[in-house]
Amino acid sequence: MVVRNNKEGLQQKVNRDALLDLKEEVLVVALSGGVDSMTLADFLFSLSLPQTIILAHFDHHLRPTSTKQANEIVAYWQERGQQVIVGEWETPSPGEQGAREARYEFLTQIAKEKHAALVTAHHLDDQVETFFLKLFRKSSLKGLSGMPHMSIDLGVPIIRPFRDIPKKQLEEYAKQQHLPIWEDETNNDIIYARNWVRNSLLPVITERFQQAPQSVTTVMGDIEAAEQIVRPIMANIIQKSCLFHPISVEQKETGARAIEIDTNVITELSVYEERLFWQALADEAQTRYGIDLSRKQTQAISQLIRSKTTAQGTLSLNGRWQVIKRYEIVVFELLPCSKSTGNSTGNLNSKVTSSKVSGNAIEKELKRQQTATKSFDIAAQQEGFARVDCQSFGSYNLTGNLSVKITRLSLNSRTTKGMIETQLIYPNDLINWPLTVRHRKPGDQLFFQAKKSFHQKVNRWFINHKISNEVRDEAWLVVDSDANVIGILDHLNTVDPTLGERDYIAISLVKTESSENEASH
Structure with missing residues (x-):
């Protein structure tokens, strides 16, 4: 049944209380000049809402007539005693996504400045179009559920009072109220995906299935209900697994x-x-x-x-x-x-x-790296490879504000073991001076004194302990005069510090205030 007074028909379908319940005292209405937004603006003024209503129009400058149209829209509403804020796209470029982003940036900026809610004229037909667009683009449940009555975008509340109202009813309202309409001629250009869905796909579907729009919106409601149930479950999994x-x-x-x-x-x-x-x-x-x-x-x-x-x-x-x-x-x-x-x-x-x-792959790679050790050393010297030679106890600058400190300790095994997490602890009598502190090189071997002179390739140790490549490259190795890696600072002590009460050395990294530290002995 056609409602004779479309204003009353809209009032029955629009939840006025939802608008009244908004904490925002200002409403910014997105005004394109088309039948949807002109109906929205006129209808909201007719409700005598307590909020201040601000009209906002965005000129994309994508059509020769866009500026003339903007001036006419402003003039019409000024005659009705209403002001229109006009924004312009300074760097216009063809494309739906870019135009939408520029428009919403303008609208949300005004809403933030006015501490307002943004009101748009999206309607039932828009919902159906959006469903098919999202479907073809393999959207998520959230996307297929369509636009909610209210959402938060870029920190701004967005209200869609016409979401469940068909466009035909808005057109009848505009005709009864004798509203001027400025249609965008590009709305008929099916080169744009939404226009193709609106002008080519949906007419064919509704000709065969007249209730298709209602059926689609029903399914969207079911998807929205499912998404509401799934959302907290997924939020819990994301909280457990993800760090942003x-x-x-x-x-x-x-x-x-x-x-x-x-x-x-x-x-x-x-x-x-x-x-x-x-x-x-x-x-x-x-x-x-x-x-x-x-x-x-x-x-x-x-x-x-x-x-x-x-x-x-x-x-x-x-x-x-x-x-x-x-x-x-x-x-x-x-x-x-x-x-x-x-x-x-x-x-x-x-x-x-x-x-x-894969073990074979690793061994092949390490074998290849070993053959390249000599050329690696030459390249490292040419590029200023970070390293420092330590002749005895003292502090030595490594690079920037980072130094290595070597001290002598006389501790029992229990106290020494407690220091292992922050320092490299090694028996003093087993040290083959001088020591070199540097980053890794191909062919580096760990030498485990406490395990009957057991050797292991540094890369293999990194792999076994699941150390990332980035950490490997930044790790500092301590190498003795026989080219054996006796430890990795902050990662590995190659001697078990339970060899009884004896003299040890402790090697640690120290961040200094100045990058110009001199080595002291």
């Missing part, structure tokens, strides 16, 4: 670590739980960092996590983002501006580079 790091403006240029994932939690999930986890994490990554994760990319990350042969690996995403696996931790990192891992079109451009835990 804030990224400052400076770090957006220089690069930073964004997300850390404990893979032990992920591998314990069922197939269905993990499927929903990646959807939830993709939504979180988009909201927090603007990372667009496709289904294909999350599947690749999942495979990297579950791989039993890849202990460490790197997966390149779009633009400057990459995912790095370091044993039980997976990290999302933003590379510096000077680096790029792929394209920025949103398509998958993933490539995995990895360090295998």
